[in-house]
Amino acid sequence: MAVKCNCPGCNDKLCLHKVPIFSSLDHDELVKIRPMIHHREYKKGDTIIFEGDIIDSIVIINEGSVKAYKNTSDGREQILYVFSEGDFFGEQNLFGNQVSTYSVEALEKVKTCNLSREMFQKLLYTYPEISVKIIDELGNRISRLENALSIGVRNVDNRIGWILLEFADKYGTADEAGIIIHLPFSREGIANYLGIARETLSRKFSQLENEGLIKSLNNKEILIPDLGKIAEIAGNS
Amino acid sequence: MAVKCNCPGCNDKLCLHKVPIFSSLDHDELVKIRPMIHHREYKKGDTIIFEGDIIDSIVIINEGSVKAYKNTSDGREQILYVFSEGDFFGEQNLFGNQVSTYSVEALEKVKTCNLSREMFQKLLYTYPEISVKIIDELGNRISRLENALSIGVRNVDNRIGWILLEFADKYGTADEAGIIIHLPFSREGIANYLGIARETLSRKFSQLENEGLIKSLNNKEILIPDLGKIAEIAGNS
DNA sequence: CGGACTGTTGAGAGATATCAATAAGCGTGG
DNA sequence: CCACGCTTATTGATATCTCTCAACAGTCCG
Numbered sequence: 225m226a227v228k229c230n231c232p233g234c235n236d237k238l239c240l241h242k243v244p245i246f247s248s249l250d251h252d253e254l255v256k257i258r259p260m261i262h263h264r265e266y267k268k269g270d271t272i273i274f275e276g277d278i279i280d281s282i283v284i285i286n287e288g289s290v291k292a293y294k295n296t297s298d299g300r301e302q303i304l305y306v307f308s309e310g311d312f313f314g315e316q317n318l319f320g321n322q323v324s325t326y327s328v329e330a331l332e333k334v335k336t337c338n339l340s341r342e343m344f345q346k347l348l349y350t351y352p353e354i355s356v357k358i359i360d361e362l363g364n365r366i367s368r369l370e371n372a373l374s375i376g377v378r379n380v381d382n383r384i385g386w387i388l389l390e391f392a393d394k395y396g397t398a399d400e401a402g403i404i405i406h407l408p409f410s411r412e413g414i415a416n417y418l419g420i421a422r423e424t425l426s427r428k429f430s431q432l433e434n435e436g437l438i439k440s441l442n443n444k445e446i447l448i449p450d451l452g453k454i455a456e457i458a459g460n461s
Numbered sequence: 462m463a464v465k466c467n468c469p470g471c472n473d474k475l476c477l478h479k480v481p482i483f484s485s486l487d488h489d490e491l492v493k494i495r496p497m498i499h500h501r502e503y504k505k506g507d508t509i510i511f512e513g514d515i516i517d518s519i520v521i522i523n524e525g526s527v528k529a530y531k532n533t534s535d536g537r538e539q540i541l542y543v544f545s546e547g548d549f550f551g552e553q554n555l556f557g558n559q560v561s562t563y564s565v566e567a568l569e570k571v572k573t574c575n576l577s578r579e580m581f582q583k584l585l586y587t588y589p590e591i592s593v594k595i596i597d598e599l600g601n602r603i604s605r606l607e608n609a610l611s612i613g614v615r616n617v618d619n620r621i622g623w624i625l626l627e628f629a630d631k632y633g634t635a636d637e638a639g640i641i642i643h644l645p646f647s648r649e650g651i652a653n654y655l656g657i658a659r660e661t662l663s664r665k666f667s668q669l670e671n672e673g674l675i676k677s678l679n680n681k682e683i684l685i686p687d688l689g690k691i692a693e694i695a696g697n698s
Numbered sequence: 699c700g701g702a703c704t705g706t707t708g709a710g711a712g713a714t715a716t717c718a719a720t721a722a723g724c725g726t727g728g
Numbered sequence: 729c730c731a732c733g734c735t736t737a738t739t740g741a742t743a744t745c746t747c748t749c750a751a752c753a754g755t756c757c758g
Contacts, residue, residue, distance in 0.1 A: 294611040297619060297696025302611035316600035319593070325604050348593055355592030356556070356585055362599040363553035367562050369606035374531040374539035376614055377656030378747090380714075382534060411737060419614030421715055426738050443723070443737080459534025615715090617746075648705060658747055663706050680705080680755075 239263075239286035239337045242310050245357040253351070260343040266330040273328040279317040281338045285309055288334035289408060292326045293416065303417040305365075306331070306394075306408050315358065318344055331408060375459065376419065383418050384428055385458030388438070392451060402449040410443065432457075476500075476523035476574045479547050482594040490588070497580040503567040510565040516554040518575045522546055525571035526645060529563045530653065540654040542602075543568070543631075543645050552595065555581055568645060612696065613656065620655050621665055622695030625675070629688060639686035647680065669694075 240246045240254045240261070249257070262281075266272055266288075273279065275294060289308035293301050304326055307313055317324060318341050339347075348355045376383045388405070396403040407414065415425040432438045437454060439447040448454055477483045477491045477498070486494070499518075503509055503525075510516065512531060526545035530538050541563055544550055554561060555578050576584075585592045613620040625642070633640040644651065652662040669675045674691060676684040685691055 294607070296611050296616075298616055300615070302614065304607050304610065315596065316604055319597040319600065325607060345593070348596075349589045352586045352589045352592060355589060355596060356582070359552065359585075359592060359595055359599065360556040362596065362603065363556065366599065366603060366606065367553055369603065369610060370531070370541050370562060373541065373606060373610055373613070374533050374656075376610070377539065378533075378537070379535055419611075422737075423716080423739080424714060427714095430738075659705075660707080660748085661746060664746095667706075 239284065239335070242286060243284050243312070243337075244310055245284075245312065245354055245361065248353040248357065249351060257339075257347065260339055262338040262340075264336045264338060266334040266336070268330055268332050270330045270334075271327060272330060272334070272336070273314070273324050273326075275324055275327040277324045278322050279314045279324050280322065281340045282312055282314045282318060282344050283328075284312045284337045284339070286335040286337050288330060288332045290328050290330050290334055291409065291413070292328045294326050300419070301416045302419055303413065304369075306417075308394075312361075315344075315362070379459070380418070380420055380424065381428070381457055382459040383420075384425075384432075385454050385456070387414065387418060388446075388448065388454050389451070389458055391446075392448060392454070396448075399447070402447050403451055404441070405446045405448065407444050407446065476521065476572070479523060480521050480549070480574075481547055482521075482549065482591055482598065485590040485594065486588060494576075494584065497576055499575045499577075501573045501575055503571040503573070505567055505569050507567045507571075508564060509567060509571070509573070510551070510561050510563075512561055512564040514561045515559050516551045516561045517559065518577045519549055519551045519555060519581045520565075521549045521574040521576065523572040523574050526568045527565050527571055528568055528646065528650070529565045531563050537656070538653045539656055540650065541606075543654075545631075549598075552581075552599070554578075616696070617655070617657055617661065618665070618694055619696045620657075621662070621669075622691050622693070624651065624655060625683075625685065625691050626688070626695055628683075629685060629691070633685075636684070639684050640688055641678070642683045642685065644681050644683065 240249075240257060246254065246257070263286075264272075272283070272290060285307055287309060289306060291303050292305040292307060292313060293303040296302050305311075305313075307328075313328060314324070322341075348358075371386070372383075375386050391405045391407065392403050395406045395408060397406070398404075409417075411425055411429075412422050415422040418425065429438065429440065433440060436449065437457070439449070441447055477486075477494060483491065483494070500523075501509075501520075509520070509527060522544055524546060526543055528540050529542040529544060529550060530540040533539050542548075542550075544565075550565060551561070559578075585595075608623070609620075612623050628642045628644065629640050632643045632645060634643070635641075646654075648662055648666075649659050652659045655662065666675065666677065670677060673686070674694070676686070678684055
């Protein structure tokens with residue numbers, strides 16, 4: 225995903241190169257935008273934004289990954305997204321409501337590029353292609369949420385299959401024995417992503433392992449011998 | 462929501478006036494866009510788009526309302542949205558994937574304005590403010606879906622409260638006894654919206670009625686004496 | 699007025715949450 | 729490098745909730 229920049233005068237701080245939404249801009253344009261960007265750095269466990277905070281800038285992840293989550297009224301932590309290099313958040317808050325609808329926490333060391341509300345809006349008017357990219361990405365997020373909603377409201381098994389597919393796609397590496405998923409977080413995190421109890425996830429995973437559909441290599445890695453069978457569980461059409 | 466157009470030469474077919482995403486354009490610009498629009502009409506029960514269909518245009522609702530839903534792998538119908546006058550759909554399919562991720566069915570007589578993929582994209586480049594409006598609206602939809610997901614994955618009571626609030630906001634009229642909601646669809650429809658069994662909804666509604674929190678006037682109207690108490694049920698923070 | 703669809707209510711089955719106990723991993727400091 | 733303690737994960741037993749099946753009531757429409 226990271227685009228190597230070999231142009232003169234461009235150091236690794238020019239994170240804009242990594243960001244898909246700016247990919248249509250040429251180097252000169254990026255250089256113009258550069259001074260508008262503020263850089264931030266966080267360590268694992270830091271909270272970047274609290275739900276309810278006022279946000280005045282869009283945040284683009286330059287390095288590392290974060291989780292975005294809501295604290296529900298029954299005391300759970302519902303994870304909505306895992307964002308990593310090149311992803312952005314805070315865009316909902318650039319127009320009407322300026323209050324963040326979720327908290328964001330660093331899952332590892334994270335570097336961000338922050339672009340103020342005003343600057344970002346100005347960019348959208350100057351470079352319509354940025355808007356188009358954003359609309360595209362928001363459309364993808366919407367599709368994903370719609371899927372999660374329609375799958376997840378009832379059937380837990382489907383939802384587990386679905387999340388395994390998502391993880392395989394984002395964090396999987398091919399191996400001779402199948403696909404190895406490097407999980408972005410612990411079992412508890414996965415349970416919070418799925419909105420189920422930690423214990424239930426444990427049971428389901430044990431069951432899947434007994435059936436040979438997954439193999440738990442360690443707490444952060446899972447081997448999937450046959451992705452097709454997982455897709456069946458997910459009820460993929 | 463409907464904007465009265467009193468300019469000369471503008472008949473009621475100039476639906477663009479009703480559409481928030483075009484609200485920043487002046488009359489001359491709208492007139493230019495007008496020839497690009499194709500009009501369609503549907504009657505109650507008509508399916509406007511089937512999940513899986515190839516979509517090549519964005520659809521803006523000029524009159525009436527529709528439901529957008531997915532058929533889940535376990536045979537349910539999961540309703541995702543109710544769109545009405547001024548709302549649009551099909552925008553996810555204008556870039557990458559051209560296949561509709563949901564079906565859309567008319568809940569009553571519906572008139573639409575259809576704008577082709579190519580024309581729509583051209584508009585976005587010509588009028589950046591349209592993109593900004595769309596990003597804003599997509600942000601709202603995302604927030605709503607995130608809410609539905611975090612509320613709904615587990616707690617059914619919260620979800621019922623939440624949907625009552627949504628309905629009160631969209632379809633409610635103030636009355637001396639409280640807020641009267643004119644439901645967009647049947648109990649079965651509401652159950653499909655919530656992703657629960659029809660019978661469960663019945664029971665929950667009976668319970669709420671016993672507690673005096675709602676009053677079922679008839680199958681299409683509900684009275685809410687105290688919205689605050691419903692908000693409590695929704696677990697609103 | 700009758701039929702079909704929609705809504706309500708009851709009883710039992712199935713699934714997941716919760717509580718509790720045990721086991722396994724992880725980091726820290728000796 | 730190992731031992732200790734703390735956190736995370738697994739497994740078991742029970743409780744709670746929602747679904748499903750079934751019967752009945754109500755409503756809409758021809």
